[in-house]
Amino acid sequence: MDNKEDLAPDVSPLPPQADVTLPNGQHLQAAVIRRRRDRSGGWWYDLEIELPDRVDDRRQGPTLTSRKISFRAPHPVVQRIEGEDYSSLDLPPLEHRKRWRLSPPQGDGWADAYLHRPDCAQAASEGGLVTDQEALKALAGPDVTVPCSVCRPDTVLQRPC
Structure with missing residues (x-):
């Protein structure tokens, strides 16, 4: 067990984040799951955010949990964030x-x-x-x-x- 690699947790890399402009002008960061080009050459992004949610239990009452929401949006609604690595989203040749x-x-x-x-x-x-x-x-x-x-x-x- 002297090998430090054995002690490292098996954690998959986090997806890159992007800046999303909501219809009311607010901004949020969302995880980019996938991106693809449409027929006109524009980019569309498959995104995911995690929001707080409530779960009701008869014995313990309401408890806090979270829920993932998936959605799609085009560029320029979705903007790249400087320093994020988007290369994992590209298909191989x-x-x-x-x-x-x-x-x-x-x-x-x-x-x-x-x-x-x-x-x-x-x-x-x-x-x-x-x-x-x-x-x-x-x-x-x-x-x-x-x-x-x-x-x-x-x-x-x-x-x-």
């Missing part, structure tokens, strides 16, 4: 995204693996996620990998030029 599920055969299948879209109901939950390149290698490799006939990943997956 397309070539590094794991967009396919490679799952083992179910039952007595003749294939070594099946390739699915990640949200396919036919995919086994124990399969791993793979990138486009890894999916193409699996389909072309010596093992028999079959694209799912339900979600049809082969209709979207394309070979690089």
Whole structure:
């Protein structure tokens, strides 16, 4: 137990904060959960704030608790705060995204693996996620990998030029 890393608590990093201007002109800070661009190129933010709340208990009476409220707002209603790191909100480049599920055969299948879209109901939950390149290698490799006939990943997956 001499290792200091063993004593460190397992705490996930807090999401970055942003300044939100409310319709009445007030400002508040909210946690940025996600951001994405709309069709016109503007940013929309998924935000969350924690507010005090009351819980009624017959034995102990009212007690103080908190409740998280989620909402969405566009830029410029949402402004970045200087010094906050928003890089965790950015998606990795397309070539590094794991967009396919490679799952083992179910039952007595003749294939070594099946390739699915990640949200396919036919995919086994124990399969791993793979990138486009890894999916193409699996389909072309010596093992028999079959694209799912339900979600049809082969209709979207394309070979690089």
